[in-house]
Amino acid sequence: GENVEQHPSTLSVQEGDSAVIKCTYSDSASNYFPWYKQELGKGPQLIIDIRSNVGEKKDQRIAVTLNKTAKHFSLHITETQPEDSAVYFCAASIRGSQGNLIFGKGTKLSVKP
Amino acid sequence: DAGVTQSPTHLIKTRGQQVTLRCSPKSGHDTVSWYQQALGQGPQFIFQYYEEEERQRGNFPDRFSGHQFPNYSSELNVNALLLGDSALYLCASSLESGGGDYGYTFGSGTRLTVV
Numbered sequence A: 001g002e003n004v005e006q007h008p009s010t011l012s013v014q015e016g017d018s019a020v021i022k023c024t025y026s027d028s029a030s031n032y033f034p035w036y037k038q039e040l041g042k043g044p045q046l047i048i049d050i051r052s053n054v055g056e057k058k059d060q061r062i063a064v065t066l067n068k069t070a071k072h073f074s075l076h077i078t079e080t081q082p083e084d085s086a087v088y089f090c091a092a093s094i095r096g097s098q099g100n101l102i103f104g105k106g107t108k109l110s111v112k113p
Numbered sequence B: 001d002a003g004v005t006q007s008p009t010h011l012i013k014t015r016g017q018q019v020t021l022r023c024s025p026k027s028g029h030d031t032v033s034w035y036q037q038a039l040g041q042g043p044q045f046i047f048q049y050y051e052e053e054e055r056q057r058g059n060f061p062d063r064f065s066g067h068q069f070p071n072y073s074s075e076l077n078v079n080a081l082l083l084g085d086s087a088l089y090l091c092a093s094s095l096e097s098g099g100g101d102y103g104y105t106f107g108s109g110t111r112l113t114v115v
Helices: none
Strands: A004-007 A010-014 A019-025 A032-038 A045-051 A056-059 A062-067 A072-077 A086-092 A107-112 B005-007 B010-013 B019-024 B031-037 B044-050 B053-057 B064-068 B074-078 B087-094 B110-114
Touching (some): A045 A056, B019 B087, B044 B064
Parallel strands (some): A010 A107
Antiparallel strands (some): A004 A019, A019 A072, A056 A062, B031 B044
């Protein structure tokens, strides 16, 4: 079955710097890759997603890149702010898998003012 | 527009007991998925309900069961609780006609502690 590896497990940056989180997946049939942000005491919130027919997607300070050949995808956050501090999860699924998102173990991002 | 609502927020149960967790999906959504999130881990898929039927199941034992009602709300039942069932249980809703697998909205979860 699918396996998603996520690195690093913790990341500390200064406010205004960029942050990059990387994930690899094992199943070449996976074709949907969402990223979630989870703040303390809350459920995961979808922040951006990408489908396998796209190599890059950007939304303001957040961007995601996908390399299907290498089976890895990355989250890039530019101009980080203290409110970006949270745990970020990557996930992968096969279209039509009916709910079966496979999550990475998460990255705890700390943005220091 | 209400998001996904889960109840209760916290629960403490004793080993061997049974528990029922509840979820109301986001308005307009018709599909409900349940996930278990152990401390420090990513969520793990338990099962998904659509049209009141379980249509996909993750690697969880039969002690985990569920139900979806005609109004799309859902329940997760866990029997014969084990200490290892202690976790945050998340409900996620989506719209089948909108792609189903895309655009999940998660609730804030139910924190279950088994003692």
